Amino acid sequence: MYVAVKGGERAIDNAHAWLAEARRGDVSVPELSLAQIREQMTLAVNRVMAEGSLHDPDLAALAIKQARGDLIEAIFLVRAYRTTLPRFGHSVPLETSEMAVSRRVSATFKDAPGGQVLGPTFDYTHRLIDFALAAEGEAPEAPTAPPLAERTPHIAEFLDAEGLLQSEPEGGETPSDLTRQPLAFPADRALRLQALARADEGFTLSLAYSTQRGYGRNHPFVGELRVGMVAVEAEIPELGFAVEIGEVELTECETVNQFAGSRTEPPQFTRGYGLTLGHCERKAISMALVDRAMRWKELGEDDVGAPAQDEEFVLSHCDNIQATGFLEHIKLPHYVDFQAELELIRQLRREAEAAQAQARAEAQAAKEAAQ
Amino acid sequence: MSTLARAPAERLAALWEASALPSPEEPGGYEWLRRPESGAVMLRGRAGAVGAPFNLGEMTVTRGALRLASGEVGHAWVQGRDKRKATLAALADALMQTGAAREVETAILSPLREEAGARAEARAARAAATKVEFFTMVRGEDG
Structure with missing residues (x-):
């Protein structure tokens, strides 16, 4: 008991x-x-x-x-x-084309307007531990150059202008919000992007990597990766018009994916999209690859059964708070549950032993009868 | 409003302190229509930067509204959770409609604008220095 x-x-x-x-x-x-x-x-x-x-x-x-x-x-x-904050409303969709870029690179076009701006990157470092950082030193200072006057348009615009890139469909003005309604399937792209934007970086990275290794391969190029400040505008009910209420740093990744065409679409490039709050480029690239993998249905591609194509699998497991909550709860007291399991196992053991004993006795009796 | 919204809270407070503007703690200067309250605004992006909107994540915002003793109403929606920043921003918004407008402009808004401009300029200058200059390697055979 x-x-x-x-x-x-x-x-x-x-x-x-x-x-x-x-x-x-x-x-x-x-x-x-x-x-x-x-x-x-x-x-x-x-x-x-x-x-x-x-x-x-x-x-x-x-x-x-x-x-x-x-x-x-x-x-x-x-x-x-x-969850304790009252929701005052939503912003006007952020204009990432107006971003004040601190980093902007394209793996597809060398001479894109705005150029290749490396920004504060770990790329091209040798990944050698810098023991100089262990000592306190002078604050380093980065070199400067006259700021670039030209706009930095999205690289996708150029392919789009030629009609070689699948165009992004305009959608409902009020996107569904998984912080307001529970996730339901099938999930539309807005919901998928929202879930991926807050998804665990490690999980998203591994899924993206799995598509690169062949589990739902979609041949991505990083058309563009940009990091920078974007103004936030929101409609203020008291004023009746939109004003700037702040600015945030964002990371945006657009992939251009090879696509041979399908039953419904002509041969063209398709796209995957990643956007995150703050400078999180590994996450933004991963998000773009997984976004693209989950678009197989609308593009008329085959479901090859890859994990990254399975929106229910991806969206149900990408949130590290849900995951860790469920995982870590099993270390909390389960004394009553376990006591019930223990009783059950003991009873099954008793029954099994009794059955074996009976079988042995019957076999013995049969043997004696035969003699 | 945008200058005040993105201003660093400590900087706005320091500029206000140094100005000839009335302190918000002085009694009788204004009454609250809405006391400063912190909350969140959902930021939206667009699929593929140009397509259908989606919810990216939230941003903290503090809002408030007040009426000066002389009747002018000031609103504030500022980034972050600092209630004093929202108070000063609402006060500035109201005072811009009074004789104190020039003082608000010279003592608060114009230095904040300049500093924000300098920060953006410093980032842009560093970014410009990391722009890649490609050059073609000329091969020797035809030389």
Whole structure:
């Protein structure tokens, strides 16, 4: 018999107190400030904003500090916080073509207007640990050049103008919102993009990689990858018109995918799209590949049974907060469930043993009768 | 409004402090129509940058509205969670409709605009320095 018990309050309080102490670490080492995290752990802050689905660098920095650097825990904190915020409305769709780019590269066109702007990138570094960073030094300063005056149009525009790129269908002005209604299948592209924009980077990366290795191959080129600041405009009900209410850094990736044509579409290039809050380019590229893989139905391609093509599989498992919540709950007390399992196993064992004993006795009896 | 919306909260507070404008803590200057409240605005993108809109994720915003003792109404929708920033932005919006407009412009808006411009310029200048210059390698055979 199992008797329900209460307890652990003191243990839990003390565990949390130790957590607080452990979070602080060695007190002879100066404490981290939020500004330090925000300014020097920028890409961690960006990931927490993208997957927390809330743009607020100070909040993300605080979440990272509270989570002791566990980014999924930090994302969890941000997600929980955002549910407490009243929704004031939505922005006018962000104009990424007006982005003030700090980075813009194309793997397809060398001489695109606006040029190849590398920005602050890890690309072309040698990935050698830089021991000089272990010592405090002078703040480095980047070289400058006269700012480029020319616009930086989307590279897709050029292929689009020639009719060689599948055009993007205009859609309903009010996209479905998975923070308002539970996810239902089949999911439209707006819902898929929303889910991917907040999806776990690792999961999205692995799925994208699986398409490259042949599980739903779609031959992507990075038509364009751009990172920069975009103004946020929203309609203000009190004023009755749209005004700028802020600016955010975004990463956008457009892939151009080889496409031989299908029963319904002529031979042309197709596209995949990735967009994230903050500078998260690995995520944005992965998102574009997975977005493209999930578009097989509308393009009349074959379902080759690849995981990345299966929107129900992808969208149901891409959220790291749902995943970690369900996964980690199994470490919490399951004493009653397990007691029931234990009783069941014991009973099955008793029955099996009794059946075996009976079979042995019957065999023995049969043997004796034969003699 | 856009200059105030994206201004760093500490910078706006410091400029206000240094100006001749009335402090928001001074009693009797205004009444709240809507006390500053933090919330979120859903940011939308477009599929393929040009297609159908989708919900990208939210951004924190603080809004508020007040009426000066002289009757002018000021609104604020500012980025972030700083309520004092929203207060100052709403106050600035209202004062822009009064005789204090020139002081708001010279002491607050114009320095904020200049600083935002300088930040954008600094980024653009660094980006320009990382623009790739391609050059063709001439082969020797025909030389």
